[in-house]
Amino acid sequence: MEVHIVFYILSLIIAVFSVMAVTSGRLIRSATYLLFVLLATAGLYLILGYQYLFAVQTAVYAGGIMVLFIFAILLTQRPGGRITPESVKQRVFAIILSVAGAFFSGFIIISNIGRVSHLVDMKEIDSRHIGMTLMGTGKFQYLMPFEVISVLLLACIVGAIMIARKRS
Amino acid sequence: MLLVGIALMAAYAVLAMILIYVERKITAFFQARIGPNRVGKYGLFQTVADVLKILIKEIIHVNNVDRFLFYTAPFFMIIASMLTFGAIPFGKELHVIDFNIGVFYVTAVSSVGIIGVLLAGWSSNNKYSMIGAMRSGAQFVSYELSAGFALMTMVVLSGTMQFSEMIESQRFCWNIFNGHISSLVAFIIYLISGHAETNRGPFDLPEAESELTAGYHTEYSGLQFGFFYLAEYLNMFIIASIAATVFLGGWMPIHIKGLDTFNQIMCYIPSYVWFFSKVAVLIFTSLWIRWSFPRLRIDQLLNLEWKYLLPINLVNILVMVILVLTGLTLTDLF
Numbered sequence: 001m002e003v004h005i006v007f008y009i010l011s012l013i014i015a016v017f018s019v020m021a022v023t024s025g026r027l028i029r030s031a032t033y034l035l036f037v038l039l040a041t042a043g044l045y046l047i048l049g050y051q052y053l054f055a056v057q058t059a060v061y062a063g064g065i066m067v068l069f070i071f072a073i074l075l076t077q078r079p080g081g082r083i084t085p086e087s088v089k090q091r092v093f094a095i096i097l098s099v100a101g102a103f104f105s106g107f108i109i110i111s112n113i114g115r116v117s118h119l120v121d122m123k124e125i126d127s128r129h130i131g132m133t134l135m136g137t138g139k140f141q142y143l144m145p146f147e148v149i150s151v152l153l154l155a156c157i158v159g160a161i162m163i164a165r166k167r168s
Numbered sequence: 169m170l171l172v173g174i175a176l177m178a179a180y181a182v183l184a185m186i187l188i189y190v191e192r193k194i195t196a197f198f199q200a201r202i203g204p205n206r207v208g209k210y211g212l213f214q215t216v217a218d219v220l221k222i223l224i225k226e227i228i229h230v231n232n233v234d235r236f237l238f239y240t241a242p243f244f245m246i247i248a249s250m251l252t253f254g255a256i257p258f259g260k261e262l263h264v265i266d267f268n269i270g271v272f273y274v275t276a277v278s279s280v281g282i283i284g285v286l287l288a289g290w291s292s293n294n295k296y297s298m299i300g301a302m303r304s305g306a307q308f309v310s311y312e313l314s315a316g317f318a319l320m321t322m323v324v325l326s327g328t329m330q331f332s333e334m335i336e337s338q339r340f341c342w343n344i345f346n347g348h349i350s351s352l353v354a355f356i357i358y359l360i361s362g363h364a365e366t367n368r369g370p371f372d373l374p375e376a377e378s379e380l381t382a383g384y385h386t387e388y389s390g391l392q393f394g395f396f397y398l399a400e401y402l403n404m405f406i407i408a409s410i411a412a413t414v415f416l417g418g419w420m421p422i423h424i425k426g427l428d429t430f431n432q433i434m435c436y437i438p439s440y441v442w443f444f445s446k447v448a449v450l451i452f453t454s455l456w457i458r459w460s461f462p463r464l465r466i467d468q469l470l471n472l473e474w475k476y477l478l479p480i481n482l483v484n485i486l487v488m489v490i491l492v493l494t495g496l497t498l499t500d501l502f
Binding site: 028071 | 234236237240267268269272273275276277279280282283286287289290291298301302305309312328329
């Protein structure tokens with residue numbers, strides 16, 4: 001019962017702040033609202049008992065990406081500045097796109113929810129199991145995708161150095 | 169459940185008061201002064217008086233600030249440090265939540281606090297605050313990496329991230345001895361980066377009084393400033409207690425294999441006494457460093473992290489992995 005109440009509160013936070021994040025006139029406030037959404041999502045993972053994903057969500061999104069966002073805003077915006085609103089054409093286009101996106105993901109959820117006949121009780125997943133799954137080479141173990149992602153990150157680092165280096 | 173929460177919050181506040189008193193006394197000791205000595209015997213009630221004063225102070229509303237962000241920012245700080253506080257094992261069975269990802273949880277949750285600092289600096293609409301927040305952000309993001317890697321080294325050694333299992337594995341040999349060279353390096357790096365993360369000691373340039381008035385919390389008053397202040401003191405305690413748990417065996421008494429009577433006698437000292445005395449030693453060291461070194465410049469600070477600590481750390485993890493795999497840790501050898 002308590003779980004349900006917490007779930008509804010978190011969902012309400014996610015829904016309200018998602019809308020506020022895109023309607024706010026100030027960039028830094030949008031970032032803060034987005035942060036609330038990300039933290040509430042982390043809370044949902046905690047309800048599911050999936051603590052590892054909770055910590056990853058908090059560390060990577062709230063502690064990493066949001067700090068970068070806020071840094072970028074701090075460096076490029078003037079305190080108290082407002083964003084100029086987009087043109088009507090742009091807005092209509094954005095509305096169509098987001099409604100289509102909502103329909104698309106809604107369709108996927110509804111068509112798949114019938115397939116799950118019963119919910120399996122989640123037991124605590126220990127970090128050793130997660131580590132083996134991420135780093136193993138056997139069946140249902142994902143070393144290959146992990147390495148591919150690290151190549152992508154390496155490319156990002158090289159790109160950043162290329163942009164930041166001093167030109168002689 | 170509710171009682172545990174209330175007890176935790178009360179412990180948070182009381183610990184902060186004790187820490188402030190201890191800090192002032194030790195600071196006085198290092199500066200050859202007496203320190204607080206008027207309110208109560210030895211000035212024991214000085215912090216109580218200070219807390220009462222800060223509680224009844226007016227919260228001054230500043231014009232031309234981003235109201236919403238200005239008032240939310242302190243909460244980020246205090247909530248982040250309180251969430252971390254909940255995961256600390258204070259003694260045997262005296263442990264609120266024992267996640268199986270303990271160490272990772274602590275690093276993850278404590279990283280939210282920096283957002284409070286950045287938002288406070290930005291929303292104050294003041295150049296001093298802004299520069300302070302930028303410095304603090306750069307410092308925290310860099311040193312968090314080092315602290316995380318140092319903890320990861322110890323996770324490699326003990327083979328678990330859960331605090332209770334980690335302490336149990338240190339029953340006869342603390343981690344700092346168990347991994348000898350590698351552990352010692354990790355311990356020193358963790359203390360340095362923990363110091364830098366809490367904006368203290370030689371790393372307090374985000375709030376360098378002589379240049380920036382008070383840094384990111386210049387515009388705050390009353391209890392809102394109190395939140396920043398409280399979180400800073402508690403973060404010092406949290407860093408010390410995690411170092412004590414991960415490296416020095418937490419609440420585990422000193423045990424020597426084979427000497428059963430000695431072990432028995434050591435167990436008569438309550439576990440929380442062990443924990444708090446280890447933490448006290450670390451806090452004393454932290455204050456010692458704080459009052460012994462001059463403040464670093466921002467470029468020195470970032471050089472120290474990115475050019476020295478981080479490479480050392482990466483090599484250190486590798487050394488630790490080799491030590492564990494080849495069975496050269498102390499417990500394996502003896």
